[in-house]
Amino acid sequence: PAPAAPKPPARTVGDRLSLARRADARRARADRDNARAEMQRKLAAVEDGYIVFGSPWAVDWVMPLEWRHLKGIGQYHESFAQAKRSANLGLIRRHYPALEQTLVLSEGDAVEFVNQRVPNVRVMPNPLPFYPDEPAPLDTRRIGAVGRLDPIKRYDRMIEAFAQAHKGRDGWELHLFGEGPLETELRMKAEDLGVAEQVVFRGTAKDMASAYRELSVVALSSEREGRPMALAEAAACGVPCVSFDVSGGVRELVEDGVTGTLVRPADVPGLAVALGELMDDAELRQRY
Structure with missing residues (x-):
């Protein structure tokens, strides 16, 4: 009798995964080609x-x-x-x-x-969404930070700097305007540092022009920024700013020692010192 045909080698888990990956890659290429063809049709129609x-x-x-x-x-x-x-x-x-x-x-x-x-x-530059009629009075003990509670904003550093600056400066609060996935983690950070009652999570504010009038300082602790709207809006409202020096856009909005204070990127102790100086000096806040 003729010899039996050899059985094909059994596929391993690795082989099956490789086949699945190749199939996914083929589908992705087909989707990309279809999308480009559709875009080409739309461009040609203009x-x-x-x-x-x-x-x-x-x-x-x-x-x-x-x-x-x-x-x-x-x-x-x-x-x-x-x-x-x-x-x-x-x-x-x-x-x-x-x-x-x-x-x-x-x-x-x-x-x-x-x-x-x-x-x-x-x-x-991005345009301002509002133009205030008069500057903020700078008569509160509130520092504000504006933006989504996302990793790129590094509000963990902001809270840490505020906790350092708050020591011996009773009555000051940090107000965070925005929502995002890190709220629970940031609340825990404030709790761990003993400033849970002083860090206020405000969520999304419908009237930011009024919100800035509640503040005496605006701070920015981001990992990176282009030309941050929070600093532009604060400047329009006459609120002095403290920011990490992360871009030309930041330097355009905050002239160090003239209209605010710039701090080396990621320098949390430096940010705490800059906040403390403005917390202590009402005249400096008004001059900025």
Whole structure:
């Protein structure tokens, strides 16, 4: 009799996972191709106009398509420092010079991008959402921080700095305006540092112009920022600011020793000292 055909080797768990990964990759490529085909149809239907790219990755995705009958505008709402620490700078250098215009948030960042051979840079800061009729009275013992309770804002550092600055300065509170996934963790941080009663979680405020009038200091502890709206809004309301020096946009809004205090990034003791100086000195708060 003829010999039996050899049995195929049994697939291992690794083989099955590899097959599944390849199938996922094929589906992802098909989805991407379908999405690009749909985008190409939409671009072809527009005879003239502008296409505004919200990020370097969007430009990279659209570049293989036929869209040169339109004018491209490339926005970048992070800072140059953040771009340099990521793949964004390479994508900006590769694609943005070919666009009609590149828009960044601050003059300082514009200079940096021009030095990186991105010649078509212009500055367009985000507009203020309100224009107060009169400055804040600065007559409370409240420090404010405005923004989502997200990891990038590093409110853990803010609470730690406030806890250090609060020692011997009774009556002062830290008010956090915003919501986010870290609220429980931050409440525990305040509890551990003994300032749970002094750290007030305000949630989302409907009237931020009125909220700023309650404050005597605004502080920013973010890991990175472009041109932070919290500092711009505080400045418009006449509230002095303390901030980590994380971008040209921050330096544009806070002139160290003139309109506020800048602290080395991630320097929690330095942030505590800067807060303490403003907590102690009402005249300095008014001068800023």
